[in-house]
Every structure is written in C-alpha cells, then in structure tokens.
Amino acid sequence: KPIPIRTEVSLPTVKKIIAISSGKGGVGKSTIATNIAKAFQKSGYSVGLLDADIYGPNIPTLLENYARPTITHDDKLVPITHDGLKFISMGLLLEPGQPVIWRGPMLHGVVKQFLADVIWGDLDYLFVDLPPGTGDVHLSLCQMVDLTGAIAITTPQQLSVADVRKGIGMFRQLQVEVLGIIENMSYYVHPGTNEKIYVFGKNGGKNLAEEWNLPLLAQIPIDPAICEKSENGLTYLMPVVEKLHQVF
Amino acid sequence: KPIPIRTEVSLPTVKKIIAISSGKGGVGKSTIATNIAKAFQKSGYSVGLLDADIYGPNIPTLLENYARPTITHDDKLVPITHDGLKFISMGLLLEPGQPVIWRGPMLHGVVKQFLADVIWGDLDYLFVDLPPGTGDVHLSLCQMVDLTGAIAITTPQQLSVADVRKGIGMFRQLQVEVLGIIENMSYYVHPGTNEKIYVFGKNGGKNLAEEWNLPLLAQIPIDPAICEKSENGLTYLMPVVEKLHQVF
Ligand SMILES: Nc1ncnc2c1ncn2[C@@H]1O[C@H](COP(=O)(O)OP(=O)(O)O)[C@@H](O)[C@H]1O
Numbered sequence: 001k002p003i004p005i006r007t008e009v010s011l012p013t014v015k016k017i018i019a020i021s022s023g024k025g026g027v028g029k030s031t032i033a034t035n036i037a038k039a040f041q042k043s044g045y046s047v048g049l050l051d052a053d054i055y056g057p058n059i060p061t062l063l064e065n066y067a068r069p070t071i072t073h074d075d076k077l078v079p080i081t082h083d084g085l086k087f088i089s090m091g092l093l094l095e096p097g098q099p100v101i102w103r104g105p106m107l108h109g110v111v112k113q114f115l116a117d118v119i120w121g122d123l124d125y126l127f128v129d130l131p132p133g134t135g136d137v138h139l140s141l142c143q144m145v146d147l148t149g150a151i152a153i154t155t156p157q158q159l160s161v162a163d164v165r166k167g168i169g170m171f172r173q174l175q176v177e178v179l180g181i182i183e184n185m186s187y188y189v190h191p192g193t194n195e196k197i198y199v200f201g202k203n204g205g206k207n208l209a210e211e212w213n214l215p216l217l218a219q220i221p222i223d224p225a226i227c228e229k230s231e232n233g234l235t236y237l238m239p240v241v242e243k244l245h246q247v248f
Numbered sequence: 249k250p251i252p253i254r255t256e257v258s259l260p261t262v263k264k265i266i267a268i269s270s271g272k273g274g275v276g277k278s279t280i281a282t283n284i285a286k287a288f289q290k291s292g293y294s295v296g297l298l299d300a301d302i303y304g305p306n307i308p309t310l311l312e313n314y315a316r317p318t319i320t321h322d323d324k325l326v327p328i329t330h331d332g333l334k335f336i337s338m339g340l341l342l343e344p345g346q347p348v349i350w351r352g353p354m355l356h357g358v359v360k361q362f363l364a365d366v367i368w369g370d371l372d373y374l375f376v377d378l379p380p381g382t383g384d385v386h387l388s389l390c391q392m393v394d395l396t397g398a399i400a401i402t403t404p405q406q407l408s409v410a411d412v413r414k415g416i417g418m419f420r421q422l423q424v425e426v427l428g429i430i431e432n433m434s435y436y437v438h439p440g441t442n443e444k445i446y447v448f449g450k451n452g453g454k455n456l457a458e459e460w461n462l463p464l465l466a467q468i469p470i471d472p473a474i475c476e477k478s479e480n481g482l483t484y485l486m487p488v489v490e491k492l493h494q495v496f
Pocket residue numbers: 022024025026027028029030031032058184185220221222223224225226227228230273274405406407408
C-alpha cells in the first residue's frame with residue numbers, strides 16, 4: 001500500500017527537484033551530487049544544492065566553502081552562492097568537527113527548514129544530497145515536496161548493490177520515479193600499464209540498472225585526483241546532463 | 249555538558265560490550281566488525297555480534313547466514329549461532345531487499361529489543377556494528393548499556409576522517425571510551441609489480457590516531473578477495489585481538 005504523499009512545502013520558483021540517493025554510505029554520493037549540480041550549472045541552468053545529510057554534511061568540504069548563511073529578519077536563510085551555484089548545508093551552521101547528536105524528529109525539522117525557509121529564488125534544478133539509509137530524512141523529503149525523481153548511486157560491490165536496491169524499493173513505495181543509476185569506483189586505471197583493475201568487482205551497477213530497467217547514466221573510475229579535489233570528477237558527470245534530458 | 253548515561257538494560261552475563269563505529273558509511277565497518285568478532289572467537293572467547301544498522305543490516309550477507317531466529321513463548325529472540333558466533337540482525341527478520349522505512353523512535357525500540365530481549369547467554373565479548381551517522385541508534389545504545397568502549401573505523405580519505413572525528417567527539421560527549429582506530433583500504437598492492445598504490449590518500453587514520461592520542465590497531469589494504477568473501481579479511485584482524493588486550 002503506497003504511503004500517502006503530501007505536498008506540505010510548495011516551491012513554486014523551483015522547476016525540478018532531484019534527489020541524489022544511495023542507501024549505502026561511502027559510495028561517492030556527495031561527490032557526485034556536487035559534480036552533477038556543477039555540470040548542470042556549467043550547461044547554463046540555474047541550480048541549487050541542498051545537503052540533507054545532517055549527520056555527515058560534506059558539501060562545504062567538497063566545495064571548499066564554509067561561509068555562514070545570513071538569516072533575514074523574518075527567519076529565512078540566504079543560501080551561499082558558490083560560482084553561481086546556490087547551496088545550503090548543516091555543515092555551514094556548525095563548528096568544524098562538531099557532531100550532530102540528534103534523534104529523528106529533529107532531522108525532520110531541519111529538512112523542512114532547508115526546503116521551506118531557504119530563499120532559493122528561481123531555479124531550474126534543485127539537487128538534494130540524501131544521507132545513507134532509508135529513514136527520517138528520506139520520508140520527510142518525499143512527503144513534503146513533489147520530487148521530479150531520484151538518481152541512485154552505487155559502487156560495483158554486492159553489499160552496496162543490495163543496499164541501493166532497498167533504496168530503489170523505498171522510492172517505489174513512496175511513488176518517486178528513479179531516473180537512473182550511476183556506478184562509481186567502477187575500476188582503477190593503473191597509470192603505468194593503463195590496465196583496468198576491477199578492485200571492487202565488475203558491473204554491479206550495470207546489472208542493477210538492467211534488473212530495474214533503468215538507464216545506467218555513468219560508470220566512473222576510481223580516480224585519486226577526485227579524492228584530492230572533488231571537482232576533478234566534473235568531466236565524468238558532464239555527459240549525464242544530456243542523458244538525463246532524454247529521461248525527462 | 250555530558251549527556252546523562254542510564255543503564256536501562258542490564259546484561260549481567262556479558263562481560264564486555266564494544267561498539268564498532270565510524271560516522272562515515274562505506275568504510276568497511278560491517279566487514280571489520282564481523283572479522284573482529286570471528287578473530288576473538290577463534291582466540292577462544294565466547295562472542296556475540298549485534299547488527300545495529302537497521303536500515304542497512306549487512307551481517308547476514310557477510311556471514312552468508314540468513315536463518316530466521318526463533319521467538320520463545322515469552323517473546324525472547326534466540327540469536328543465530330554461526331560457527332560458534334552468536335549474532336542477531338534486522339536482516340534476519342526481513343525479506344531480502346525489503347527496505348526498512350522507519351523514523352527514529354522505531355530504531356530505538358529495535359536496539360532495545362536486540363539488547364534486552366535476545367538470549368545472549370554467557371559472553372566474553374558482545375560487538376555492536378553501528379550504522380553511519382551520530383543519531384538515534386548511537387544515542388540509544390550509549391544510554392541503555394554500559395559500553396566498555398568503541399573502535400573507530402576510517403579510510404585514509406579526508407572526508408571519512410572528518411566524519412570519524414565527529415564520531416569520536418560524540419563518544420567523548422556520551423562518556424564512552426574510544427579504544428583505538430582501524431584504518432581500512434589503506435593502499436592497494438598491484439599484483440604484478442607488488443607496488444603499494446595509495447588510491448585514497450595516505451595515513452588519514454594514522455594521523456587521526458595521533459591527533460586523539462589513540463592506538464592505531466591496524467592498517468588494512470584494499471584486497472579484492474575481501475570483496476568476494478568478507479572472511480578473507482580475517483587474517484588482517486587477528487593481530488587486533490592482542491593489541492586490544494593491551495588497551496583493557
Ligand atoms: N570515483 C572516485 N574515485 C576516487 N575517490 C572517490 C571517487 N568518488 C568518491 N571518492 C572519494 O570517496 C570518499 C567518499 O565519497 P562521498 O562523496 O563522501 O560518499 P558518500 O556521500 O556516498 O558517503 C570521498 O573521500 C571521495 O573523495
């Protein structure tokens with residue numbers, strides 16, 4: 001029985017809202033969310049990025065931008081603009097290294113605030129970086145706004161594929177369309193020999209895409225340059241802009 | 249101001265309870281928790297393993313054991329015994345691939361049930377595999393039982409180190425001792441040339457251990473054999489048994 005969907009929060013100035021999700025942590029979801037947002041922005045769209053991983057808000061680190069958002073007299077948050085990309089994150093509201101030791105209901109409140117009380121303005125796309133799991137934040141997001149869809153990120157590893165499969169199952173139950181799958185850390189190219197080493201196994205994401213009849217939007221190699229600076233991953237995500245347009 | 253600790257659940261037959269934690273997902277926490285439990289069991293101790301990752305319960309997959317726990321007439325759960333290791337997981341109570349779409353308070357209930365209503369019997373060690381983040385499950389565990397300590401798992405990557413640092417900060421606030429740090433996926437040994445490739449950077453875990461004056465219990469390489477079968481990681485964890493004894 002599908003869970004009832006409410007549109008508690010209305011964002012009339014935002015055309016499309018896309019969740020970047022996984023189910024499994026550490027698959028590169030935040031890195032990909034940041035690069036997808038930049039890829040759409042570089043293609044000429046107005047884009048926002050909402051960091052909904054309240055316990056592990058890494059977007060400020062990935063953008064190397066820790067500016068404090070200002071709060072207006074009527075308690076609205078002005079998002080930070082980074083090279084034209086608007087973004088908001090719990091990481092901007094905390095001291096570095098400060099853990100957020102909150103229970104579920106507090107998460108619901110923050111997600112609502114980041115959707116309803118941030119001055120997003122006119123946006124073609126708002127990307128939402130979701131935390132691992134299938135809990136409070138996922139439920140709150142899906143019940144508060146009318147999502148255009150979700151992109152599922154996985155690595156080739158079976159454990160990741162199993163958790164991402166649950167994430168896809170959750171979106172189906174919440175009546176949110178999954179737009180496609182991105183497989184990350186697909187292989188490592190040895191710099192000396194140029195051979196592809198499938199460190200984490202082969203084609204886990206590709207097989208998952210076939211299983212659910214979803215487009216495989218990209219297969220991104222393990223690239224140490226991405227570890228050093230997340231935007232080194234941008235070139236792998238540029239082709240996704242065109243692929244997603246075919247899905248809408 | 250420290251958060252008050254209650255011992256709501258008493259486990260008189262369990263000598264030590266150790267949390268395996270990270271803060272960041274995908275660092276290999278469940279794989280290491282399973283292998284540490286096995287390493288202690290192979291060293292002659294009676295050991296239990298509690299999978300507290302309710303949204304992503306991977307222990308049954310890692311042990312390749314999906315047996316259904318029986319429930320006694322007075323609603324107690326009999327844990328599954330796998331080669332002498334007692335374990336319980338949400339994964340044993342669900343259909344494969346079934347997502348758990350619950351809010352925080354439900355998690356609290358399950359954690360309490362897995363502590364108080366499972367017939368653990370006499371155990372030298374109970375290892376608890378924690379989910380990513382610093383939320384409901386962490387709070388509930390630390391407030392319900394008197395933990396002996398926690399082991400923090402990280403990869404060398406800065407994003408992981410940052411989230412694990414928050415996890416350590418959380419344990420300090422909850423007055424739980426951190427016993428040591430394990431760095432996982434430290435390097436990849438190229439099979440042809442035997443050279444160490446630091447795919448995810450170098451010494452992130454080692455530096456974190458020095459920063460918090462904690463023992464570095466192990467540095468485990470990326471080993472594709474672990475991906476295929478988690479118990480291939482056991483040899484890397486056997487030395488940890490001895491190292492931990494020096495800490496108690
Ligand atoms: N393709 C890649 N190659 C190398 N490192 C990567 C790649 N994708 C992500 N990473 C690194 O992996 C770590 C986890 O990425 P992150 O985006 O935080 O994942 P998640 O949001 O799923 O937890 C980060 O340190 C990041 O730099």
